[in-house]
Each structure stands twice: as structure tokens, then as C-alpha cells.
Amino acid sequence: MAHRSRDPAQIRRGSGVTMAEVGRLAGVSQVTVSRALSSPGKVSPETLQRIQDAIARTGYVPNAVAGALASNKSNLIAALVPSVTNIVYSSMLHAFSDIMWGHGYQIMLSETGFDLDREEKAIATHLSRRPDAILLTGTRHSAGARRMLLNAGIPVVEVWDVSDTPIDCCVGFSHVDAGQAAADFAIEAGYSHAATITASDERAVRRRDAFAVRFGKRSNHPVASVDFSASATLGLGRQALSQLIEQGMEPGTVLFCSSDQFAQGVLIEANARGLSVPRDVAVIGFGDQEFAAMTEPALTSIRIDRQILGQVAANALVDRFSASASLQAVHDVGFELVRRASA
Amino acid sequence: MAHRSRDPAQIRRGSGVTMAEVGRLAGVSQVTVSRALSSPGKVSPETLQRIQDAIARTGYVPNAVAGALASNKSNLIAALVPSVTNIVYSSMLHAFSDIMWGHGYQIMLSETGFDLDREEKAIATHLSRRPDAILLTGTRHSAGARRMLLNAGIPVVEVWDVSDTPIDCCVGFSHVDAGQAAADFAIEAGYSHAATITASDERAVRRRDAFAVRFGKRSNHPVASVDFSASATLGLGRQALSQLIEQGMEPGTVLFCSSDQFAQGVLIEANARGLSVPRDVAVIGFGDQEFAAMTEPALTSIRIDRQILGQVAANALVDRFSASASLQAVHDVGFELVRRASA
């Protein structure tokens, strides 16, 4: 089967069909075509039919760029997340996109990698596209970013954290509360020694600190910490446990991990060393990812409803598009400590 | 601390600053501002300085919508993937975005959920934004989608599969080869009975069929199959093994799973039932996700370099933007069967 794929030299941008041409074919003016598309009820049925025929014949595709320029409305939402490969962010994004798409909005995506400078650059670039709203992850942003955002005058939703002083509105939960809840749980479960394993994520650090202070206070034992300047992986979790053991970790210590990835790594390393969980080492994860209930033993973890998070964020924006009254600025979706076998 | 978050009623779209206003402030015309931004070398140093001052003073943010309309270049790339929450797609997307971002392009994202109709709608919507190129997952698309794409006259890259007849170009591997390779491996490893566990993904189905035909031929035993009309999850993997056992699966059967999620579920269910892997049941996964090497026993899986996939796709587009000569249409990045302990 001799096949020639499309000759690159023949690529011409756009079919070149405009509303005006569709109009000529249908025997109406360009404006009428515009009306037929945006409010079909305002053109006569016969005209509408002729226009639809002309559109079908020409394969006309509306130019949303021109539309956005003329109407000052892009139907575009900018979404900035640390990482799309991390399920906790991608699942939130999925729920968010679903709702926004249902309301006729498209998503422009950027990854910021937990880096405020990258975030600022991405914000600048995205704002030049005149999005109708923007979603940011976290409540910490560079000064420049805040200024641009305020200036843009569009709805902004910050997710994964709560703040008394959001740029516009925020949807998340208190990381300090989460760290303290983990510490209280650990104390009440009878653990007297604890350590933390933390990735390079400002919110994880706040959970770690809240955990360490609370646990330290209630147990009167210092809390050791292993910190990585990288994202959480299973391999680093294994490494962290090895490191803690080398440092002479007490048997029966509970480990507060900044992510379930770390926690699973700890489980695997413990197993490889013949340690019993939770007797020799107990583990608390974070995120309650799908596999958390399936590990052996099953992981105790802090559950965030990422679907709800994305949905509430989307709805907050949709509300802002239509609202005249003042709106709720802070949405605390909470978290839940799910106790299983690992701690 | 009394805090008032931004009053929604005060939200005004855009700061309203245009190139013309920046120009007035700097004492030059609007075009000169345009030049200062796009080719600073073409304006005198003093003028440039005055313009930059004016930009800083006003907080001017370029309007890329107007720019795109005037230049017929959007610097936007549309990317359509089945799901962002699936690491195999999100990691490809990550590598792809990284390179495109480096070349000054932004990503508009949509999820299609393995649904050709949803894909067609998403393509139509994205094309109205006049993206400079589009990335699609898979080589099967609706007739309408193909027509629109051809009409749009922009570079198109189809990923995760190869085809002799790509719309424009494709980057992937042969799913038939992958299924056959798994079958050959299983035969040569000494297995005489096999079954498949498959999610609702057209490419997974092609791997399954290729596996079943090849294994059937070489073993002279029929290959049982469990098919789900859903995405692969660990839980469904457990369920699949239970189902196969109820159906009287032969001890020592090798299971070819369409994803590592399924395979991990099989491992867990086997463990729960006290079955030994690979003696009582052997498992081959697909995707070689991070956890594959870490399970107990470690998973034998088919590895795709998703990073390379995304990079090759991005580079294929970048090449197309600058090329006059004819370009490579088919990029086969291959796959690798990684043998570990599970089969």
C-alpha cells in the first residue's frame, strides 16, 4: 500500500473560511452569521437553515481568537499546578476541568514545579492570553505575581491551602491542622517516638513543623526529620527509613510522611529488613492514594477529597462570573485521618 | 487582623493598558513599542529605555489575543490525552510541555476519556483557538475529526501508536508487536497456559488480541480473557484474578495485563489467597510504572519510555514549524520487555 503522508509543503494555515464568506454563500451579511451562531433564535428559520448549510459546505470553523478580541472574553481558564504527574494534583485538575468544560471554558495548563519564579513567569505568560480566570496552587506567590494578578482584575482561585488573605478566593484545608491531627493521633495511639519524612513542598514543610511541635510537646521527645529537596518517590521513602535506622531510631517509632509514596517506600524497606509494621516502625502517609488501602499492611493516611477540591474551585469561579453580591472567599474542604493497619 | 478580600464588584477586566498608551508615555508611537518588545535590537537604546520605564510604570501586559489575530500565530499547542490522572499519559504530557514551553508555546489541554466523540468535540473547540499545532493520543479518530484536522492545515502529531497513514506524523510503538513479544516471552519462559486482563482502551485490545493469537498458536491452548469496560485499577485486577480462578484457571497460568495497575491487583489478590507468584500464577504488566520494580515479587512488565515519547513528539512539531523539506512521518520509539520476578 503506497501511502504518502501529507506533504508539509502543502500545509496552509486555516481553511481561510470566514463568517463573511459563509454569509456570501448564504446570501446574508457577516453579522447575521454571527447571530446565527450565538443566538439562533434571533434569525429566521429559513435564514438559519441557509447559513447552516453554508457552514457545512465550507467546513467553517469559528475563529475564537477574533471573537475573544472583540468581546473581551476568552472562555479560557489558566490552571497552574506544581506537577501533572502527581496524582494529587492531576485528579484535582481533572475534576476542575470537567466542570469548567461543562460551562464552556477551556484550560490552559502550566506546571510550576513548586518554584515561585517559574510560577511568576507562567502567570505573566498566561495573563497575556487574557484568561477569564486563573487557578493557582497554594497561597504563597511572589510579590510580582500578586501584583499582576490583582491588576488583571479576573477571578483567582488558590487551591490546596486556606488563607485569611487570599488574592481573591481559596479552596483547601489547613496544613497546620493536618500536621497537628496526625500528631494527636500518634500520641493517642500510644506512640512515644516520632520522625518525619518530607519532600520539598512548602505545604508539606508546614505539616511537618506542626506535627513536630505538637508531638514534641505531648511526648517530650524530639522529632527527628529526614528532608529531601525533591519530589516524593517510593525509592526515597526506602532510603529515608534506612537513614533513620542508621541514626539509631527507637523501635516503635511512628513516621509521619509527607506523601503516600514515601510511606509505601518505608513499608517496602521495612519488609526487606524483616521489620514488622506497625510494631517495629509505624507509618502515617499523606494523600490516601488508591494504593494506600491495598498495601500490606494497609496504610494509615490523611485523606483529602481531591475531586471535591477541584469541583469547589470550579464552582467558586463560575459563581464569580455571574455574581454581583459578595461571595465566600475561603472554602475549607477539610481532611480526614484514615486509620488502617500501618499505625 | 481585619482583612477584606478583594471586592468582587470592584473586579474590572484588564488594567486597560495598551501599547498605544505605553507609547504615549514614552513619547513614541505604538509600533515602536511593538518593536521594542519583539525585536529590541531595532530600536535605539534610549527609546528602549523610555519604553521599558513606561511598561514598568503602567504594569502593561501584552495582549496575546490581539497579537495572535494580527499575526495568525497563536503560540498555542492543543494537547488531547485520554486522561491526565493516568501517569502514562501525564508523564508524556509533562515531557512534551516542557519542550514546547522552552520553545515559547503554551499548552491547551483536554481529556478525551478514550471516547472518539468527545475527542471530535474537543478538536473542534481547540481548532477555533487557532493553535499552531495539535497533539492527539492514538491513531484512531472519527471521520469528522480527520477532516477538520486536515482542513486546519496545522502540524498534527499522534502519539502512543504508529500508523502507516498518520494524519501528519506519529510517535509511538506497535501494539501488535508488544502483544506478540509478550506471548513469545511467555512461551519461551515455559508457560503453557495464559489469560489476559484488559481495560477499555482500543490499543490495549490490540495488544490483547496479538498476544492471544500468538500464544494460542505456539501453545495450542486457548487464551482466556477478562475484559473491563473501565480504566484499569488495582481493585479490578484483584477481581479479575478471582474471576479467572472461579472459572477454573490452570495452576501456572501466565496473565497478560493491559496495565501495571491490574498486575499489582493480581499480585495482591494472589497474596491474599496464599498463591505463590510466579509458581501458581505468573503476571506480566504493561507500562513499567515506578512501583513495578518495587512490588513483591517485582513485576515483569513492558516498558515504554514516556519521556522520550513526549520529547520526540515535541521535537517533531518544532521541526515542522521550521522545515521546508519533507520530514519523517513515523517515529517508532519501541518498547522493552523488562523481566523481573513475577513471570
Place this chain on the structure above:
DNA sequence: ATGAAAGCGCTAACAC
């Protein structure tokens, strides 16, 4: 119900 005119904020010629 339909059309004419203006203009959204830029870039791309082409002058000077």
C-alpha cells in the same frame, strides 16, 4: 429580522 459601521489591540507591510 437584518445590515452598516466601528473598533477590539495588535502585526505587517511600506514609507520616510
Place this chain on the structure above:
DNA sequence: GTGTTAGCGCTTTCAT
């Protein structure tokens, strides 16, 4: 090196 003039393909407003 800088300015002038024309659009890009729509939406908006105002007539008819």
C-alpha cells in the same frame, strides 16, 4: 530608527 496605514475576523451598537 521610527511612523503611517491597513488589516486580522470577529462582537457590539445602532439603524432600518
